[in-house]
Structure formats: C-alpha cells, structure tokens
Amino acid sequence: MDGKKKEMEKETENTCKRCKKSYTTSSNTSSSCRFHPSFFVCRRHDDQKRYYEMKPDDPPYAAKFYDCCGxxxxxxxxxxxxxxxSYDDD
Incomplete structure (x- = not known):
C-alpha cells in the first residue's frame, strides 16, 4: 500500500505560477508551460521600423508589448x- 500512496501523492494537481494552468507531475514535460519570460510594457520600442497599434488615449511615444518577443x-x-x-517550488 505504501507504493500506491506514494503514486497518488505524485499525481496531486498543482497550479503553475507562470501560466496558471493545472498539471500533475506525470504530465509535466519540457514543453508543458507556455509563458512570456518578460513583462508587458508600455514604452517606446527600440525597433523604430515596427508599427504598433495605438489606442486614442495612448501617448504618441508609447507602445504596449511584451518586452521578450514584441x-x-x-x-x-x-x-x-x-x-x-508550482507555487510550492522554490
């Protein structure tokens, strides 16, 4: 019975602190979590050639985008x- 108890503990559902999806240890692979490693920012982008969709109340110099991928x-x-x-992982 100890083996079954350990197996059940491994299958506890956790919530990912990056993508907020539920997962189990056995379903967690190197491509399970999809996330942005950077923040969503509002500032001028270094790439001056790129067009950004601006809202009417946005300042003319600002663009909103993920800093990691644009x-x-x-x-x-x-x-x-x-x-x-997991939130429990340090």
Missing amino acids: AEDPEAFGCTTSFHV
Missing part, C-alpha cells in the same frame, strides 16, 4: 516553453 496583445500565447513551476 507581441502587442496582452493575451498573446507565451513565446517560451518549459516545465510548469
């Missing part, structure tokens, strides 16, 4: 994949 949609799929990370 995605302009705050709901954009992450640009990086890795293992899920």
Whole structure:
C-alpha cells in the first residue's frame, strides 16, 4: 500500500505560477508551460521600423508589448516553453 500512496501523492494537481494552468507531475514535460519570460510594457520600442497599434488615449511615444518577443496583445500565447513551476517550488 505504501507504493500506491506514494503514486497518488505524485499525481496531486498543482497550479503553475507562470501560466496558471493545472498539471500533475506525470504530465509535466519540457514543453508543458507556455509563458512570456518578460513583462508587458508600455514604452517606446527600440525597433523604430515596427508599427504598433495605438489606442486614442495612448501617448504618441508609447507602445504596449511584451518586452521578450514584441507581441502587442496582452493575451498573446507565451513565446517560451518549459516545465510548469508550482507555487510550492522554490
């Protein structure tokens, strides 16, 4: 019975602190978690050739995008994949 108890403990669902999805230890692979390793920022982008969709109340010098990949949609799929990370992990 000890083996079964340990197996059940391994299958406890956790919540990933990066992508907020539920996962189990056995389903956690190197491509399970999709996230942005940087922040969604509002500032002038170094790439002056790129067009950014601006809102009417945005300052003319600001653009909103993920600093890691340039995605302009705050709901954009992450640009990086890795293992899920639990809130319990340090």
